[in-house]
Amino acid sequence: MSQKSELVTLTAEQMSAKLRSGEISARELTQAELDVIGAAEPSIQAFLARSSEEALAQADAVDKRRAKGEELPDLAGVPVAVKDMIVTKGIETTAASKILKGWIPPYDATVVARMKRVGMPILGKTNLDEFAQGSSTENSAFHPTFNPWDTTRVPGGSGGGSASAVASFESPLALGTDTGGSIRQPAAFTGTVGVKPTYGHVSRYGAIAMASSLDQVGPCARTVTDAAMLYDVIAGYDDHDSTSLPGKLPSMAAAAVKGARRDLKGLRIGIVKEATGDGFEPEVNASFNEGVELLEGMGAEVKEMSFPNFLHGIRVYYVIMPAEVSSNLARYDGMRYGLRVMPPAGVPQTAANMMACTREAGFGPEVKRRIILGTYALSAGKYDEWYGKAQRVRTVMIQDFAKAFRDIDVLVCPTAPTSAFKLGEIQDPATMYRNDIATIPANLAGLPALSIPSGLDGSGMPTGFQIMAAQRHDDTAFTVASALESAFTEKWGAPIWTKMKTPWLDSMPEE
């Protein structure tokens, strides 16, 4: 393995240590990641835009500050990729939609501003399903992204770009957004770690709105500690987001370090019974059960718990989410930014016709499907029957979880019912939606939830283990995840990514 390959396969935590000791510079590290991107992109296509010059300038600024002897934050100089659902000042942001193609945002999202303040070079913008709507990244208006474990398979979605970028060593860290599983399901499909924080822990200011009562920004990484370090950078109160929770948060990195001691005595764990049987592939269940045994081996008390409404979450979601989507995406009207398509000749050239033609041309099929469904759910005839009902069942689910968390500390289940499927394999929307059946409930209830790799199935594809905690107890989820990650890694003899073939790393330029 070349020196450069060794550098990029380090964890963010290890990169941080080498930057601190002066063994490497931020520029060297950033250039190494840009070289991986250059070598990997033809086969992975994780990025929609690269910001190489900006990234190197940010790296140089960090090196300069360090040379002056400044005390810098842990992740100063550690590069990061950003899902193209999050706005970046001066860097094209599209949400993978034709309607925003070419849009250069005039401001940074709060999470981006915080990463810049810490000195994290931003490598570029990662691919996604259009407006984060999908579970495979095949709905991107521009191109699909491929799973680095097997490029005939999808990386999951909507954040397939961020997950693949991290899995393929194009970046040690990335940001995602998670409305129904868009960070966690891609993490499961790519053998990486993905975290959806408690609703309100991370600012949504500058995260392009999909479904505002469900959306949350979170970290993607190869290890739990790396994800925790990025979480600590982006989380915390922001007065630009009215749903941001006031108050100081504990260090998630410290919670992860605590977990790595692998002492879970006294910890109470519930298994979601409904998310472990029928409809979940036997191999997914098998690796999940191995994880449960490891947790028991570390002293945790584990019991099965029934959540009769858990699997109804997907039905609640497919009312509330499209309703919010139809409202949020009303802003794409061809007036102030983004695409404008005038009506064809012979049709009155009015503003209303321009909007209808712009939205017809600018949105893809999945986005239209959800806008139509949501517009209907909010119409006079269905408002109570669908929207009101879904909001009430949502309350019941929140109460079910709150009651359960009186007796347990975390809930666990597989992240997704299957491992990564082939591109083009799933055509039917309802079948595609089922991918998120185990991840959606955490969004509906505002719970922190994360996914870590639980092994490889018979086809050599990763499976995911999901850990959910009570609202505002993200640190507990990190502790348990870190303990389990450590136990799995010991069992496998090495981190899961060492099992992945990476021909793009061998073809990198060496100097």
Added chain:
Amino acid sequence: MATFTKEQVKRIGDLAAIALTDDEATSLESELNGLAESIDELNTIPTDGVEPTTNPVFLEAYLRPDIAAPPLDRDAALASAPATENGMFVAPRILGEE
């Protein structure tokens, strides 16, 4: 009875300001009816006396301190507009005939 007819899909398209093609309306009709059947199963869950949820994490409404801050400046706000004139957005006409 099916929830959606093709005519209804087109009407909702008008309400949502999307000029759906005939083919799109046809495929949406069958896809959405499949989803509607599944959504209707929510009615089997008892929710009498249950309040609806809008924000999943309880947060008491509060006012932030009233501190003035500069907004986006006009040039930046107009920079990505499809059409501008004299520092304003230009929209197609709202009312009237050709």
